[in-house]
Each structure stands twice: as structure tokens, then as C-alpha cells.
Amino acid sequence: MRFRSGLLAACAAAALALSVGVTSAKTLRYANQGDLKSLDPYTLNETTANAHLGNVYEGLTKRGKDLSIQPGLAERWEVLEPTKWRFYLRKGVKFANGEDFTADDVIFSADRVRATGSNFTTRVPKDAKFVKVDDHTVDVILTSPNPILNSQWDTWYIMSKKWAEANNSTAPTPASAQTPSFSSLNANGTGPFKIESHQPGVKTVFKPNAGWWGKPEHNLTEVIFTPINSDATRVAALLSGEVDIIEPVPIQDIQRVNSSPNAQVLTGPELRTIFLGMDQTRDELLESSVKGKNPFKDKRVREAFYKAIDIETIKSRVMRGLSTPSALMIAPELFVFSKDFKRPAYDPDGAKKLLAEAGYPNGFEVGMDCPNDRYVNDGQICQAIVGMLARAGIKVNLNAQPKAQYFAKVLKSGGYKTSFYLLGWTPGTFDSHNVLYDVMGCRADGSNRGETNLGNYCNPKLDALTDQVLVEADTNKRNDLIKQAFQLGFDDYGYIPLHQQALAWGVAKNVKVAQRADNSVLLYWITKD
């Protein structure tokens, strides 16, 4: 009897080992510090979410490993006139549920992405008309020229019209939604992967989409994504082999991961700019001790905040040297004249003086919103800023929370409910126009401009320059216009840029990845030995 049970146990153990061996061979386990809350591709315009969903959904265009624009669901395109583009759609493409992909889906997606609740309304001009020429040809008619239309569309993912209509999902799910919609829990894309199961905050399982039109470059049979917010736990999971990829590796652990036998850190500069924004539009701040007026409308106050922040100490202490302090709202890799701008020097006494001049000799209180699982050491950066501003006399009430709650509060869908916040931005087009239009443009009803200008910094002259930038074809003239526009924002102290953070992916040694400079972990370029 004892022999028998021993034998049974051995068999069971062997079977277990075998099954684990077979399935885990090509099962990739990936952990990010933040969660994937909604699968709806129009909920949240955020790089991590876009990357997750980019495995499942596809746009008319795609980006390669070097971020160059490549054909996606559109095989090719032509600019018939400056205001008329023709897209030739790929034939024989099917959605994961087997439906054919046609021009109707593109037209449906164009309406859906511009509907209320979408966080991607700037992707497609509000007044652009989509005309179906035939089942696989679509004309886009614009009211004003837009030479970079195709480069704005790699993260405008195409959804199935039939699927959305059948599942009551024709309206986008806003980031502030309290109850999940069908399209936020299920996905039906044309991409190389499909969603096997999705439990927000717990795990998401991806399986390869056997019917994908392209030739897979990955060799995975399953991908399990789990959010692991705790830095120490995430690193421990990588080192113990429990997960194969983590993003980001906390900077204090980079050395430890690199000296471990089974994993390494892939680092590089990231194109994201981390910055602080201030509510400059309300007559009274939502969260402040100053009543009856808005201190941030006074340029001296904004300048004082700027000068009170010791960016070099943040770099050396919080970022451990792995950041590039920035004077501009765009990374130096993306704009040639970046070097011409220098940050105003750290000057705590000057800041105090400016506050006194503005009528706040004893400072004031203000609430600050900050994510704590989105950017590298974001929570710590905010805490450090609280201390620095305290020495200038400003009492900051910090509200640091996970990005799901943070974005639901501060974005357009939540009503821009913030007075002072930390945010990061990578221009979706990798071009200055995107920053000038989406983040630094004046908000106005009936326009998409300034969609992510949470504090509504507004300078009409800057907007005029931005419009010229969009249509200017000559590179030198265009760069000059961009420089003038950035100079206006710089002189206004409209934003307080902090730095560009560094990429740090922790990758097991038997896994090969393509690390794109926009920090997108894309499963379809990953192979596992």
C-alpha cells in the first residue's frame, strides 16, 4: 500500500513536471507596476495601455521597432489632395471572432473614437469626413491639411462594427466609468494576439490569434500579464523566475538584477517627459486655501513653483542619476533645438520673493494629484516636491493614488478635477505638434485641442503657431515655428517640465525582446527559448 501510494505520487509529480515543462516553455509571464483596467481601446490614451492593446488591436498604420510608420490595416495610402487621403485596406483580414474587416469598421471606429467618453478624440480631426469608396477603400476628407495624419493613427485601433453593435458597445467607455462595460472586459481585434481572459487588477491572459494576417515574429503560446505594484515583490518575482519580464525595474535594484544569474536590465533613454501642471483656468482652485481667486493665474506664482524645485537633487537622490532634467515639454531626441533651452536655476529664496510679490508672503495651501504606479518613482518625486515647496512656504496636500483612480479624476472624462498635478507625456506622433496641440493648446468647446491640457494653460499666440506648424512642409521653417511656440510656453511658465526618465526593463536571460524607445512592451516581438 505504501509502495503503491509512493508510486502514484511519483507518477503525479512526473506528470506535473512534464505538463509544466510543456506549457511553460512558451508561456511568457509579464508583470508591470500598473494595472490594465479597461480593454476598451478608447478609454485611456496611455503608453502602457496602448502597448497592451496594441497586441490585440491594430490601427490603419503601425510603428516598427525604430518607431517608423509602417502599413497596418491599411496596405498603402495616397494623399490625393492636401485635404483628401485615400486608404487602401488590407484584404482577407479577420477579427478574432471570425468577422471580416471592411471599410465599415473603419468608419464606425472613426465615429466611436470621436464620441463623448473617448480619450483619443485628438487622433481623428473632429470635422473629418470618412467616405466608403468600396469595401476595402476609404477616403478621408479634411477641412484643413494635415500632413502627419498617418503618423497619428498607429494607436487609433480599429474595432469591429458588428461586434460592438451586437454587444451594446457602440459608445466608448470613459476612464471615469464606475461599472465596466462589455468592451472594457472583452476585446475583439485583428492583431497577433487575442484576449483569453481579463480580470482587472488580477491578470490578463493573451493567446496568439491563429487567424492573424501577418507572419508571427514571436514564438509564444500564451502570455500571462499580472500587475505587481510593489517594487520589491516585482523584482523578487523576476529573480525567482516567477515572471519573465518586468517593467519598470526600480532604479535602486538595477545593479542587483544585473548581477543575478538569470535576468538582466535593458536600459535606454525614454522619450517621455515628466512634468507638473497647474490649473490656470478656474476662478477659484478646487483644492486650495486661497478663496475667491486662482493663484496660478499669476505668472509669478508659477515661476516661484518652478524655481522652488531642485531638479538636480531629484535626479541624484530619487532617480539615482537615471534621468535627464528637461527645460522643454518634449524629449531632446524629438526636437533638434532642445539644447537652446535652459531650465531657470533652482532658487528657493527667489521663489519666496516672487510669492511675496504676488501677495502670498506666507504661502498658501494647494492639493496635488499624483499617480504612484505609473512613472518611475512617481510617488517619491511628488513627495520630494512637497518638501521643496514647503520650504518656499507652500503647503501641498498630496493625493498620490494608483493610476486608475488618478486618471479617472484628472482627465477630461473626470472633469479635469485637479489643481496641481504630475503627469508624463510621450507625443503619440513623436513630433512636437502633438505636444503643442494636445498638452499646450487652449481648451475650447467644440474642439479637440488641449484634450490633455489638464490645467488649461492657454496662450492664443502659441495656438496660432501650432496651426502653422501643422501645415508647414519646409523642415527648417517648421522647426523654427516649433521653437517659437515652445519659447512662448517657456516664458509663460505654463508648465514645469521635470525630466525624461530612463527605460528599465527586467528581462529573463532566455527571453529576447525589442525595446522600443516609447517604452511599449510589445508581445509580438518577444521570443522565449
Add this chain to the structure above:
Amino acid sequence: MTETTAQRKETSMLARAFDSDIWHSFKSSPITMLAAFIVLVMTLAALFAPWIAPMNPFDPAQVYLMNANIPPRWLNGGDPQFLLGTDDQGRDLYSAILYGLRVSIFIGLIGVAIACTLGVTLGLVAGYIGGRVDSLIMRIADVQLTFPAILIALLIDGIVRGLLKSAAREDIAFGVLVVSIGLAFWVQYARTVRGSTLVEKGRDYIQAARLVGLPAPLIMIRHVLPNVIGPVLVILTINVGLAIITEATLSFLGVGLPPTQPSLGTLISIGNRYLFSGDWWIVTFPGITLALFVLSINLLGDWLRDALNPKLQ
């Protein structure tokens, strides 16, 4: 005549205290004495933290990021200014621990006071009145007992935070914690007091009080309560430790006190990020402090239970 009685009573009370079984069992247990000593020292240190601590870690203007992650004084790279090193924001750990302990003790005591008041009142009412009132209170207690206290505290905390979507959240964090802990721990008191009340209710002196015509609340407070308070004292002592642990757990999970006002739990949570990265002191010292304090309180509680239990003597 009256004067001498009062005098005699006074002296006899003091003498009785020193001559009692409880005092003797305290003196004969060195571990208990050590525990009492630790609790006393730590409580005093926490109480006088603003005068003892080199800096105020709750004042962001005194915290310099340049001083972040400095090891304890006796290690390489240590700074004589910082006895136990600093955390990731440059807060002096020694000061942060003193202030954190203060917060933890306050929350523990007030939370337990709320739990005790609520539990004893409900237990008395349930036991004395009986019938439907008894069933109602005890069924609620039964349901709550099926959940761990930490879960109840998390639930209450979550609901309050959801209701109060304002910038004042940081200011009310303390109150929310105290109330969540109070509401999470009342059941034990209620059950204990109800049991004892049921026993006492049938006794002659209660019957007599009823016959005299005393109102029910007066009987409960004046006659029942003093006779059921013994076990409550034991639960009270042990619960202070539990409440402090609960507070630390909630803060560790990020739903307790904000990182700008660290309690011991918040400090441990901060340090946990750096535990494997070489900066072990941020988690170790607050951890030791918390463990030592709670252990000492529990030892005191155990001793009190034994001392008040006639069957064990």
C-alpha cells in the same frame, strides 16, 4: 469617627494594592516586569517625541531630499546627524520612529476605547434586556465575527474614502483609521459582557435592585458592569496590541496614514521597497520597534489574564 474610617480606608487601599495577589504575581514574573518596563519607556518616548526627536518628520520643510537613504550612524557612509539613518525622503529614521510610535499608540488606544465602549454597551443591553434585542445584536456580532477584523477595517476605510472625495482626505485619515479599528473590534467585548451579564442577571442582588424599582440603565451601570469588567480588562490590553498591528497593516497596504505623515506601518511599507536593494535599515528599525512594543503589550495582557483568573492560581 468618619475621618478615621476614611483614613483607614485610604491606607488600606494602598496596602491592599501592594498586598494583592495581582501585585505579587507581577513581582514574581520578571518577563512581565520587563514587558511593563518596555511599554512604559516606549510610551513615554512617544509621548515626548516633539522634545526628544531631533527633527519633526511630519513637517516637509524640515525634510531634505539630499539626505535620502543614509545608512545608520555606525556604518560606512553614516552621518552623525542621523542615528538610525534616513528613509527615501531624507527623514531621520529615529525621529520618524518616535513620531510613528506616537501615532500608532494614539490610534491603538482611541480605537480600542471606541471598540470597548461600543462593545460593552451593546453587550450589557443584549444580556440584560434579552429577547429580540439580544438576538438582533448577537446575530450582527456573529456575522461580523465571520470576517477577519482587518477586512472589516479595510471595508469601512474604503467606504469612507469613497464617500469623502475631497482634499481633506489626508486630514481625516487619522479619524477614519480610528473609527474603522473601533468598529472592527467591538464584537469580542459584546460577547464577553453579554455572557457575564446573563450570569449576573439571575443573582439575588440584581433581583433586589429591580424590586426596589431602580431603572434598568442604572442597574446595568451601577450593579452589573462592575461585576463583568474583569474579562474586559484582559481583552482591552491584548486588543491595544492588535489595534496597533491593524493600523500598521492598513498603513502598509497604503490605505492608512499618508506617506507624508508616516506611522510605523507606513515606514515599514516605504522600507519594504528598499529591503533587497541594500537599504535594510528603513524597514528593520520600525519593524523591530513595532514587534517589541506589541509583544510587550501582549505579554502584559497574558499576565493580566492569568492574574485575574482564580482557576489558574
